[in-house]
Amino acid sequence: MIKKFFHQFASPKSYFAIANKFVKPFLVFFFLLYISALAWGLFFTPPDAVQGDSYRIIYMHVPASFMAQILFVVMAITSAVFLIWKLKLAAYVSKSIAPIGAIVTFFALFSGSIWGIPTWGTWWQWDARITSTLILLIMYLGLISLHASFENKEKADKFFSVLVLIGVVNIPIIKKSVDWWSTLHQSASITLTSKPAIDPVMLYPLMFSIVSFIGLIFGLVILSSQNEILKREKYKSWIKNI
Amino acid sequence: MDSNILFIEIYKLFKRRRAWVGPVLVFLLIIISFPLTLDINSDNPPQIYLSFIWISTLLVTMLGTELIFSEDFEDGTLEQYAVNNHLTEIVFYKILVHWVLIGIPLAFVAFLFTLSLDISIHISSITLLCLVISNLIFINFFSLGNALSLKKGSILGLLITIPFLIPVLIVLGKMTTSALLGLSLMGHLSLLVGVMILVTSFIPFIISFILRTHLE
Amino acid sequence: MNQDSLTNMLSMGDHGVYVWIVVVVLFVILGSTIILLNRKIRQVKKEINEER
Numbered sequence: 114m115i116k117k118f119f120h121q122f123a124s125p126k127s128y129f130a131i132a133n134k135f136v137k138p139f140l141v142f143f144f145l146l147y148i149s150a151l152a153w154g155l156f157f158t159p160p161d162a163v164q165g166d167s168y169r170i171i172y173m174h175v176p177a178s179f180m181a182q183i184l185f186v187v188m189a190i191t192s193a194v195f196l197i198w199k200l201k202l203a204a205y206v207s208k209s210i211a212p213i214g215a216i217v218t219f220f221a222l223f224s225g226s227i228w229g230i231p232t233w234g235t236w237w238q239w240d241a242r243i244t245s246t247l248i249l250l251i252m253y254l255g256l257i258s259l260h261a262s263f264e265n266k267e268k269a270d271k272f273f274s275v276l277v278l279i280g281v282v283n284i285p286i287i288k289k290s291v292d293w294w295s296t297l298h299q300s301a302s303i304t305l306t307s308k309p310a311i312d313p314v315m316l317y318p319l320m321f322s323i324v325s326f327i328g329l330i331f332g333l334v335i336l337s338s339q340n341e342i343l344k345r346e347k348y349k350s351w352i353k354n355i
Numbered sequence: 356m357d358s359n360i361l362f363i364e365i366y367k368l369f370k371r372r373r374a375w376v377g378p379v380l381v382f383l384l385i386i387i388s389f390p391l392t393l394d395i396n397s398d399n400p401p402q403i404y405l406s407f408i409w410i411s412t413l414l415v416t417m418l419g420t421e422l423i424f425s426e427d428f429e430d431g432t433l434e435q436y437a438v439n440n441h442l443t444e445i446v447f448y449k450i451l452v453h454w455v456l457i458g459i460p461l462a463f464v465a466f467l468f469t470l471s472l473d474i475s476i477h478i479s480s481i482t483l484l485c486l487v488i489s490n491l492i493f494i495n496f497f498s499l500g501n502a503l504s505l506k507k508g509s510i511l512g513l514l515i516t517i518p519f520l521i522p523v524l525i526v527l528g529k530m531t532t533s534a535l536l537g538l539s540l541m542g543h544l545s546l547l548v549g550v551m552i553l554v555t556s557f558i559p560f561i562i563s564f565i566l567r568t569h570l571e
Numbered sequence: 572m573n574q575d576s577l578t579n580m581l582s583m584g585d586h587g588v589y590v591w592i593v594v595v596v597l598f599v600i601l602g603s604t605i606i607l608l609n610r611k612i613r614q615v616k617k618e619i620n621e622e623r
Contacts (some may be wrong), residue, residue, distance in 0.1 A: 140605070144601075151594070164586075166586060166587045166590065167587070167590060170589065170590055170593050173593055173594070173597050213604070216604060220596070220600055223593075224593045224596075224597070227589050227592055227593050228589065228593070230589060241525070244521075244525075245521075245522075248518045252518050258511060259503070259511060259512075268569070268571075271564075271565075272568070275561060275565065276503075276515060279499075279519060279561070280519065282519075283518070283522070286522055333605065336605070336608045339612055340608055340612050340615070343612060343616065343619070344615055347618070347619060352619055
């Protein structure tokens with residue numbers, strides 16, 4: 114589905130035109146949506162039986178961790194599109210996802226760390242999921258610096274894409290790590306198949322915040338990709354008409 | 356044609372004695388330093404030494420594969436291979452040769468070291484097997500990193516590939532724990548072997564793609 | 572809502588301060604990302620216009 118979305122706007126020119134029109138309202142909409150989801154979770158849900166009020170970080174931490182992984186997968190898809198169909202736009206989008214992914218991953222680690230202090234008394238733990246998320250952050254940063262270190266951006270795009278495809282293997286490892294190694298991090302309360310272990314009163318704002326956060330972050334990705342397109346297509350003829 | 360090139364590669368590496376004796380000696384020096392910096396009398400769990408060994412092999416294989424492509428790149432041989440479409444084969448042989456001349460001796464040195472620490476033969480031989488397998492994985496990935504930073508000679512390529520090796524380290528660590536507890540290792544071992552086979556089959560193609568991109 | 576329950580809501584129990592720290596950091600990060608990206612886009616557009 115995502116492939117088709119980008120296939121429609123295969124030329125940077127048309128993609129940029131459409132993005133230009135929609136990005137601001139898109140961002141505003143999802144920003145407001147997320148704020149309302151957060152407000153719901155922060156103020157209109159009961160405190161947790163065990164953790165009290167500090168559990169509310171979940172409405173920020175879980176969407177962020179989710180996005181950190183989703184973004185890498187999306188980046189892998191656009192990288193594959195670039196390598197297979199030689200679509201330059203796909204490379205531009207890939208490259209622009211990396212910084213956003215790094216930011217979101219950092220925030221996931223940070224919010225999880227702060228959450229850990231009142232809950233488990235520790236701000237860090239070398240368990241499987243946390244460590245593999247840290248590795249994810251390092252991969253994002255490594256990808257960013259890799260791309261920056263090459264003067265020839267066409268080559269940089271190719272190397273970047275190859276590495277993303279190798280690195281995407283880390284994502285299922287993160288997802289499964291909580292099941293393979295039972296450690297500090299609690300296992301998933303929400304799975305696709307079984308009934309959620311979390312109370313519906315807290316589940317609904319959580320789902321709402323996840324969905325709105327997805328939109329919000331994708332808005333940022335679109336903004337970032339606009340920036341990348343402008344930088345890379347600076348000397349092309351269509352640029353003059355914006 | 357294949358065996359000729361394989362022998363040529365072995366000979367080339369063998370000749371540069373420093374290139375393969377060096378890493379083994381460095382490894383020896385590093386792991387010898389570990390008991391020195393720890394209190395010998397205190398009861399250190401063998402797990403600590405084993406994890407030192409894993410990390411040291413990681414670093415030393417990184418050192419050892421640093422020049423895997425640079426010589427050929429500089430004198431134009433790499434371009435020749437690319438033109439004749441032998442690049443993937445050559446990469447595969449180079450990796451194999453590095454593994455045989457550096458990876459396997461490393462594993463044996465580590466084996467002797469673990470025996471010297473009074474770690475049981477059972478655990479030591481498991482260590483040997485694990486090292487032989489994981490060294491091939493390491494060498495593959497470090498060659499990938501080297502191929503990326505070919506022209507620049509910077510450490511960036513290597514830095515980027517280390518995160519991919521961390522899952523391997525995690526599995527090694529899990530294996531050590533299970534082995535010390537006497538639990539079955541079949542699961543971990545088959546995972547490791549599976550990864551090794553996958554990696555060794557696909558990485559040469561990826562590396563040759565990267566090298567070709569460099570040569571354009 | 573009277574004053575008491577408002578303060579109650581905002582303080583959120585004894586560990587509420589952690590939640591607020593995360594909220595603030597989240598919005599700082601989001602806000603600065605958006606502002607930074609917009610500035611970069613404007614910068615490039617300016618350069619393109621100047622070169623015309």
